[in-house]
Amino acid sequence: MSFYAIGKRTARKDSVAKVTGWEKYASDIYLPNMLHARVLKSPFPHAIVKKIDTSRAEEMGAIVVTFKDVPDKLFCPRLVSTPDATYKDWKVLTDKPKFVGEPIAAVAAETEELAQIALESINVEYELLEPVFDALESMKEGKPRIHDKIMLNDKIIDIENNVACRLELQEGDLEEAFKRSDIIIEREFRTSRGYHNQLEPKVAVVNPEPDGGLTIWCTTQTIHNTRLLISEIFNIPVSKINVKKLALGGGFGSSIQTNIVVPIAVALALKARRPVRLAYTKEEDMHEHSSYQMIFRLKIGVTRDGKLTGGFMENIMDIGAHQIQAYPLLGTCAGWWVSLYKLQAIKYVGVAIYTNKIPSCAYRGYGNPQVTWAVETIMDELAEMLGMDPIEFRLKNYVGERDLFWGQGPTVKSIIKSCGVEEILKKGSELIGWKNRPKPGEQKGRFRRGIGMARGYHTSSAGAPIPSQVIDYSGAILKVNEDGTVDYITGLVDQGGGTLEAHAKIIAEELGLPLKNVNIVAADSQTTIYDVCTHASRGVYAGGGAALNVARQVKEKIFKLASTILNAYPHTLRIRPDEERGQAVIYVEGLPGKEITLGELATLARIKNLGTIAAVDSFRPPACPPHFTGYFVEVLVDTETGIVKPLKVVIGADVGTVINPDLAEGQLHGGFIMGWSRAILEDLKYNEEIGDIECRGFIIDYKMPTAADIPEEIKTFFVETYEPTGPFGAKGLGEGAQNPAIAAISNAIYNATGVRFYELPITPEKLLEKLKEKEGRKLAVEDAVKLT
C-alpha cells in the first residue's frame, strides 16, 4: 500500500521545543503565590505512628497535613480495571507505614528550603512492627500482617497470610497432556525488582479554584483517570476538576496510576487555599514505585516430534506494600504465557503477596518480559533436549494468524488477524548468522562468543470484541480551521515516544493534508473526551484508531459541504494534499477546475454561516492484536571476569504498518538497552538491616547502561503485515519492542558458556561464580580420571 504521510521520516512537531528546553513539563509550571511542598516519609519499613507533633512546623508558618487531615478512605490509584476487579488498600497519608518511604505527613512553605526545614521539625514517635521482605516468607503462617482489611470495589475483604489477591485458571486435561508427553521440563525462575528510571520524577502542581474546584498539572499517563480518582478521594465533583495535559518525560508504566504526589498536593492546596507545587526528587521517585518481582514455577510437556502438550505455571508475585494492579497482572501473566505457544491443556496459579517493600506497578511489558524470559529459556532447553533447531521448534508451536489470543488476560480474547513471526525469525537468523553459531558450552579459552534468540509479542491496547475487566477506549475531537488546518484535540498523553506524531500522520493521510496542517493542540480533561490511559502499547493502535475515526467523519462532512459548493455528488469527491499551496484540495476526478482547498471551503462555510466542520467521537478498539518481535543477540563473555558484552543485536518486528520509521526503530533500540539492563544489571536489592533498598534511592548506585555500553550496531527491521483492525494497518510496538530481550540475552550467555540462569539479573559476580563452579567441577572430573 502506498501512503502519502504514513511511513515517511519527518521531524517531530515537538522536536524544536524539546531540544531547546522550551517544552513544558509538570515541573516547569510555576504559578503566582505558589507554595512548595515536601513529604515526610516513614524511615521504617513497618510501623505505627504513635504520636506526631507538627507544632513547630506550623509555628514557622508552614501548612501541614498529616494522616489525620486526609479523607479516611481506601482507594486504588489505578482506574484501568472495572470496579469489580479493583482492589483498594491505599490512603493518601498513613499512620501505619508499610515501607520505607511511605508518606505520613506533608508540609508546604514559601520556598522548598523552608519546606525542608519545616519538615525536619516534625516529631514522630513510632511503634515498630516486624517487617518482611520476601514473598515466600511473607505468605507463611504466622508472619506479621501487613494489611488487615482492604476493599474489593465496595466490599470489605480480609487479608490472610499477606495474600493480596489470587487467580487460578484451568483449561483442558493437563494430566492427560503430561501423560502424552515424552519430555516434561520443570524449572523455577526468579526475576529481580527494577526501577523505571523514567527521566521525569513525579510532580504535581495544584491550583484551588474559587468554585471549590481544582486545576492540576501533573506527571501522568492519564489525565482523565487522574481527575476521576481525585474526585473519588476528595469528594469533589468530577466536572470541577481539570487536569492539564503536558509533555511527559517518560513513564514506562510508572504513571498509569495517579502518583501519590497528586492527592498529597491536593490536600495541601485545599488547606492552604493557595497553589501548591510538590516535586519529588529522583531519590523520592525511587521510593515511589518499582517493578514486580516474580517467582515462577513452570512445567511444560512436549512430544518427541516437538509438539508442546500442556503446561503448569505458578506465579508468585512480590507486589510490595500496596496493590496498584496486582490482580489484572495475575491475569495478563497467564495470558502472556498461553499466547506464546499452543498448549492443549493448562493450569495456572497466580498469587500476589504483600511485603514491606516499595509498591510495585506496571513496568514496560507488564509481566511479559519476565514470562517470556521463563518460557523462552525453557523453549531453548527443550529444543536442545529434542535435538531440534530452536527456531524450527518455535515455528512448530507458536500462536499465530487465526489463533485465539488471550491478549490482556483471560477476559480479553480475540482472534489474531496479522502475523509476521515466520518472516521475523527467517530474516533475523540470516542477519545474525544463526547457522554458524557455536555449540553451547563447547568453547574453550577466556573469551567466548555466544548467539541467542528469543521471540515474543505484546498486545496493542486491551481492546476486545466484548466488554472485559479492562477499560479500553479512546476519543478525539477534530475541527477544521479557516486556514485549512485542523486542530486535533485528544486527552491521550504522549509519553515522549511520539504517539501524537503518529496520530497527526494518520489524520493527514485520511484528510489529504500536508502534515504541517495538523495541529496537536493543548488539551485538558475539561476540553477532551475520555481516554483511558497511554499504556498497553495502545497509543498508536487505539488512540490512532480514535484519531482515524474522527478524521473519517470530518472527511465525510467536508465532502458533504464541498458537494454543494462544487456542485458534485459527495461520493465522487476526492481529497489530496497540495504541498505547493500548503493545503488539502477537494476535487472531482477528471474534471479540472472542479476543486477547492480546505481553507477556502472552511472560510466559505463561515461567511455563508454553514458552521464549523468538526467531529467528536469515542472509539473502542475491537481487538488487541499482538505485535510480534524477534531478538537475536551475539555476546562476548569474559570468563575471567564474568563481564558480558553485546557484540551485535538484530531485532525484527511486525507492527503492521510502520507509521513513524525513525521512532519505531528508536523503540527497538531502547527496548534492547532496557532489556540488557534488566538482564545483567538492575536489581533493587533490599538491605534488611535498614529495611530499605540497598542503593537508598541514589541513582549513582542504581546503574543502567549509557551510550558507551551498548553495541555499535543494533540492526532493526520491520516485516510487512497489515492489521485489518488498526489505523491504516498499524499495531502497537512500545512493549513488544523489549519483551524478548532478556530471554535472548540469557540464551546467548548459555550458548557461549553452557551456563543457564534462572535468576535475574545475570551479574558478572553470579556468572563468574557459576563458571568457576562449572570449570572447577570439570577439573575435578579430569583429576579423577588421572587418578584412576
Add this chain to the structure above:
Amino acid sequence: MRADYVNLVNTHTVPVRFMYHSPETLEEALRLMREYGGEARVMAGGTDLIVDMKLRRKEPKHIVSLNKIRGIEYIVEEDGGVRIGANTKLRSIEKNSIVRERFEALYEAVRSIASVQVRNMGTLVGNICNASPAADSAPPLLVYDAVVKARSIDGERKIKIRDFFKGPGKTCLKDDEIVTEVFIPYPPGDSASTFFKISRVSMDLAKVNIAILVKLSSNVVEDFRIALGAVAPTPLRIPKAEEYLRHKPLNEENLNIVEKIVSEEIKPITDVRSTEWYRREVSKILVRDALNSTIKKLVRT
C-alpha cells in the same frame, strides 16, 4: 537502624545551611581555614562535596571555594617531574601531552572518571582529597610515588602519596590545610604504566581499579610497582608483590605467584558495587591484564 535520610536528603537543594567564602588569594583562604578549622571545607570542583552535602554525608558550616584563586591552575614540568595545581581540572590533565605521553596510567585513569561534564568541573586534587577508596587517580599516583603539597598559615608540608590516605574519606590533612599541588616524578626511563578498572557500567566508580608500572631489562623485571583501589579502606600499593617480581623473569609461574600475593594482600568488602569474593577474583586477572598491556607498550616503544 532507621532510614532517616528519606526525609533529610533533598537533592533539589543543598539542605544544609552554610557560609560560602570565595577568597581571591591563597593566603586569605588559608586564614579562613585557620579561623573555621573543622567547621570548614575546601571546595574545588564541588563534584564530590556538593553531592555529599545534598546527601547530608557532610554538613560543613563554611565552604572555602578555591575558584577565584589565581595561580593554582597549571600543569608544568619541573625538577624531574610534573606539577599539577589544585585548581587544575581533570579535563585539562587528560588533554595534556606530557601526561598522555609520560604518565599513561594517570592519563588512562583520568579518562575513566565520570563524563566530560564532570571532568570539566572536577580536579585531580579533589579526587585524592576526597579519599574515596575507589578514587581512580589514586593507583597511578601511588605507582608514580607522587608528592602532595599542603599548606597552612604556618607553611608548606610535603606528603608522600603513600602516607596521604588514612581511610575511607580520611586523609592525613589537618583541618586548616589546603593542598596546593601534586608533584609527580617522571617514571624511570624505558618503563611503561597502565591503569585498568572494572565497573558496573562504563560511567561508574570502580569495583576494582589497578595501576602498574614495569621496567624490564633483558626480560628480567627491573622495576615493578602495583597499586589497587576499591579493595581496602584506602587505595594501596602491594610491596610484597613488587619485591617478589623484581629481578625475576616474567613467566607464567611468577605471574601466578604475583596474582596470589595480590589477592592475599588486599582486604576487599562486599558493598553495593560488588562482593568481596568477586573483587578478590578479578584483582588477579586485572594484574595479569595490566601486565600484558604494559608489556605491549614496552615492546611498541
